[in-house]
Amino acid sequence: MTYKNSFREYLGKHGLKATRQREVILDAFLSAGSHLSTEELYRTIREKNPGIGYATVHRTLKLLAESGLAAQRHFGDGHTRYECSSEEQHHDHLICTVCGTIIEFENPGIERLQEQVAARHGFVIEQHRLEIYGRCAGCLVKKEKKQAI
Numbered sequence: 001m002t003y004k005n006s007f008r009e010y011l012g013k014h015g016l017k018a019t020r021q022r023e024v025i026l027d028a029f030l031s032a033g034s035h036l037s038t039e040e041l042y043r044t045i046r047e048k049n050p051g052i053g054y055a056t057v058h059r060t061l062k063l064l065a066e067s068g069l070a071a072q073r074h075f076g077d078g079h080t081r082y083e084c085s086s087e088e089q090h091h092d093h094l095i096c097t098v099c100g101t102i103i104e105f106e107n108p109g110i111e112r113l114q115e116q117v118a119a120r121h122g123f124v125i126e127q128h129r130l131e132i133y134g135r136c137a138g139c140l141v142k143k144e145k146k147q148a149i
């Protein structure tokens with residue numbers, strides 16, 4: 001089952017139509033990369049599809065999140081961001097608090113440790129998100145330069 005078919009199926013189940021606008025938004029979402037805010041996706045879509053409004057983009061992203069095909073992320077800058085979500089694509093995030101850069105990483109060791117911690121508490125993990133906040137390499141260099149002056 002492809003991602004698109006899953007979304008169509010979800011819409012069908014909820015009595016919603018797979019309109020052309022929704023398809024356009026889904027395509028844009030899938031090709032635009034990760035961690036997009038509604039505003040950013042809307043701006044991308046508007047270039048080629050001026051007829052699609054912000055509200056439609058907003059609603060479609062919410063539907064994607066409700067269907068489980070997208071995950072909502074909040075990285076502390078006041079924006080809700082969306083990314084594709086699936087088991088195979090699990091990753092965690094390093095977030096720069098200065099420039100907002102988001103770095104994705106995957107570390108089997110960390111994943112295993114989390115399982116161990118949960119098991120120790122008789123806890124079964126359904127999902128998790130690990131977000132580490134700090135300064136990216138680029139911002140650290142800038143800071144050092146400023147101090148040198």
Ligand SMILES: [Zn+2]
Binds near residue numbers: 091
């Ligand atoms: Zn993880």
Ligand SMILES: [Zn+2]
Binds near residue numbers: 099137138139
């Ligand atoms: Zn940075």
Ligand SMILES: [Zn+2]
Binds near residue numbers: 034091104
């Ligand atoms: Zn991500």
